[in-house]
Each structure stands twice: as C-alpha cells, then as structure tokens.
Amino acid sequence: MTDTVSIMADQWSDLGPAESLSRKALQQIVVGRTRVALSFVDGRFGAVSGVCNHAGGPLGEGRLDGEYITCPWHGWKFHCRTGQGEPGFESDQVPRYDVEVRDGHVWVNLTPATGRHKQPHEPHPLARPVERQPGPVRVVGISTTNMNEALPRVSTSDLLLRTAMAHAEQLGLESRMIRLSTLKFRSCEGYYSISAHACTWPCSITQMDESDQMDQVYEAIVHWADVVVIATPIRWGSASALYYKMVERLNCVQNQITIRNRELIKNKVAAMIITGGQDNVQAVAGQLLGFFAEIGCTFPPFPYIAHSRGWTAEDMERNVAEVSGSQDLHDAARALTERAVHAAQHLIAATSHDPLSRGGRKAHRLSPPPEPSVD
Numbered sequence: 322m323t324d325t326v327s328i329m330a331d332q333w334s335d336l337g338p339a340e341s342l343s344r345k346a347l348q349q350i351v352v353g354r355t356r357v358a359l360s361f362v363d364g365r366f367g368a369v370s371g372v373c374n375h376a377g378g379p380l381g382e383g384r385l386d387g388e389y390i391t392c393p394w395h396g397w398k399f400h401c402r403t404g405q406g407e408p409g410f411e412s413d414q415v416p417r418y419d420v421e422v423r424d425g426h427v428w429v430n431l432t433p434a435t436g437r438h439k440q441p442h443e444p445h446p447l448a449r450p451v452e453r454q455p456g457p458v459r460v461v462g463i464s465t466t467n468m469n470e471a472l473p474r475v476s477t478s479d480l481l482l483r484t485a486m487a488h489a490e491q492l493g494l495e496s497r498m499i500r501l502s503t504l505k506f507r508s509c510e511g512y513y514s515i516s517a518h519a520c521t522w523p524c525s526i527t528q529m530d531e532s533d534q535m536d537q538v539y540e541a542i543v544h545w546a547d548v549v550v551i552a553t554p555i556r557w558g559s560a561s562a563l564y565y566k567m568v569e570r571l572n573c574v575q576n577q578i579t580i581r582n583r584e585l586i587k588n589k590v591a592a593m594i595i596t597g598g599q600d601n602v603q604a605v606a607g608q609l610l611g612f613f614a615e616i617g618c619t620f621p622p623f624p625y626i627a628h629s630r631g632w633t634a635e636d637m638e639r640n641v642a643e644v645s646g647s648q649d650l651h652d653a654a655r656a657l658t659e660r661a662v663h664a665a666q667h668l669i670a671a672t673s674h675d676p677l678s679r680g681g682r683k684a685h686r687l688s689p690p691p692e693p694s695v696d
C-alpha cells in the first residue's frame with residue numbers, strides 16, 4: 322500500500338501521526354516525487370529511499386528480515402535505517418533520510434543524509450547489444466522432451482530433430498543442439514505479476530543464480546541463431562512440460578517489446594517438429610506458432626512437421642519403430658530445415674533496422690516509462 326502526502330516548507334516533511342505510522346513495520350510513502358521506505362523496528366522509525374538499487378523496485382512494499390528491508394521484486398536487501406546493503410554488500414546502498422518524531426508526528430528530511438551508491442556490477446554477458454555476427458546461417462535445435470539421462474530412451478521428436486540438425490551441418494551451416502532435459506533451470510517465478518518492470522532482461526533469475534542454465538537457451542535464441550527448430554512430443558494434448566517451462570522463462574524476451582519497445586529477436590525463423598503417440602497436432606502447433614510469433618520470430622512456408630498415429634494408438638513401441646523407419650518423416654525433417662534456412666537467408670539479406678512504433682500483439686502505442694523518482 323502506498324500513501325501520498327504533500328511537501329511542506331523546507332525539506333522537512335510531516336508524514337503524519339507517529340501513533341498511526343508505527344502500526345506498520347514497513348510502508349512506502351510518496352512525498353512529491355520522492356519515495357520513502359518508512360520502517361518502525363524495535364520502537365524506532367527509519368527512512369530510506371523507496372527505490373531499489375537493482376531495478377527500481379518499491380522497497381517500502383517489501384518485507385522486513387530483521388533490520389533489513391527485502392525488495393519485493395527480486396529480494397535485494399537494504400538496512401532499514403542506514404540504507405546499506407546486507408553484510409558483504411554494504412557499499413551498495415540506497416539513500417538514508419533523517420527522521421524525527423516531533424509533537425507526536427513523524428518528520429522526514431527529504432534531503433538525503435547519504436547518497437545512493439551502486440556497487441559496480443559487470444553487466445551480464447547476455448545484456449550486450451544484439452548484433453548478428455557475420456557468417457553462414459546458424460541453426461539451433463531445441464529438444465523439449467523429458468527423459469532420465471541415466472536411462473535414455475528413444476524419443477521420436479528428438480530423433481527427427483537430430484535428422485534436421487544433421488542436415489543443417491550437411492548444408493555447411495553452423496548448428497547447435499540444446500536438450501532441455503540436460504539443463505538445470507528454475508521455473509519462472511512470476512516477477513512480471515508484481516510489475517511489468519520487475520521482469521527484466523536478462524531474466525532476473527539468470528542474473529541472480531549463476532547455476533541456472535537457462536542462459537544457454539537465451540544465448541542461442543537471442544544472440545546466436547538465425548533459425549530455431551523446436552521439437553516437442555505431445556503430452557496430454559499439449560507440448561511437453563519442459564517446453565512450457567522454457568517458454569515461461571522466455572517471457573522476459575517478449576516483455577522487453579511490451580515495456581521498452583526493444584526487439585531482442587529480429588530476422589529469425591522458427592520451425593517446429595511435433596510428434597505424439599496420440600493426436601492433437603494442430604492444437605500443439607497453434608501454441609508453438611503463437612508463442613514464437615510473440616517473441617518476434619517469423620516462419621517459413623509450412624513451418625512445422627508432425628506425426629501422430631491417432632487416438633487409439635497405445636502400442637507406443639510401434640510408434641517409435643514407425644518414426645525411426647520412416648523415410649518420409651526424415652526427408653520431411655530435412656526439407657523443414659531447408660525451408661527455414663531459405664527464409665532466414667531472405668530475412669538476413671533484407672535486414673531492416675526500423676524501430677517498432679507499436680509493441681507486439683498489444684497493437685497500441687507503448688506506455689511511457691514511469692516517471693523517475695528523486696532521492
């Protein structure tokens with residue numbers, strides 16, 4: 322909850338009766354354009370900037386961990402009275418304000434007693450400008466089937482993807498294969514639901530957690546590849562759970578279009594391989610096409626190949642045998658690669674640098690960024 326009060330003379334401002342302000346351990350108060358995180362811990366008021374050093378999260382809307390305010394967006398911590406970062410990161414500090422109780426009212430001096438200091442952080446490698454490097458078309462294959470890597474089995478979608486990727490190499494192209502089942506990465510934790518601006522590029526999980534391996538997918542799709550071939554099995558009528566786990570983490574790519582008009586993916590082609598023992602190919606294709614369109618990909622003619630033996634086919638071993646031995650399906654996987662590569666070659670040759678004026682599917686002009694607050 323954010324309260325607003327008006328500025329009085331000088332830089333000292335009366336925030337209101339101490340009795341009512343002490344009822345909340347932490348609150349965000351806006352005075353003019355200054356956001357203050359006002360705390361009341363162990364019988365003492367503290368006032369620090371309500372704007373987080375990381376990405377501007379509203380500190381006063383966070384929670385207290387002892388004497389530290391935990392930012393509600395991604396969990397950075399600052400001392401509730403000094404504004405200093407948590408032990409080890411003290412110099413990463415937000416401004417502190419003097420605070421006094423006079424005649425039962427809480428007064429805050431909006432001239433900061435200490436300044437904001439951001440410990441220099443090396444930008445994440447993914448944050449570099451997106452520039453296509455010269456060279457032949459590059460193809461990344463993303464296999465989304467899940468399996469126990471210690472007990473590997475045959476996957477029909479993975480099998481056809483390998484054929485598609487081998488063909489890319491035969492065409493003299495660079496190729497890279499990513500099998501999601503070999504990566505350890507966290508599920509999207511929904512920062513977007515707090516604020517569109519809390520969803521960052523690179524993903525805040527990627528920035529916070531060096532062990533998270535989703536960076537390999539981001540690097541390949543955003544910076545490296547011209548063609549993305551996604552392979553998925555059909556699971557209960559949908560794409561695989563790992564596919565959706567990846568896609569949720571790719572929300573940060575789409576969100577950059579919404580909040581910053583920033584196209585991270587441009588002049589790239591997506592193609593799909595969908596296989597299942599039972600049907601629902603068109604619904605799965607619709608999901609995949611919809612999402613990859615949203616993040617900025619374009620598609621070749623006939624952008625997916627698929628195989629299903631229908632609703633009554635429960636003899637899965639026959640399904641594997643059929644896909645493995647089908648010349649038609651393997652030829653189709655090679656032809657899919659060629660269609661996608663040709664489309665990418667056209668896009669690269671006709672590269673446009675025109676910025677978007679309207680963001681993605683929203684079709685309306687992008688909202689201006691929030692007015693910056695002052696310390």
Ligand code: FES
Nearest residue numbers: 373375376378392
């Ligand atoms: S931790 Fe505060 S904005 Fe990210």
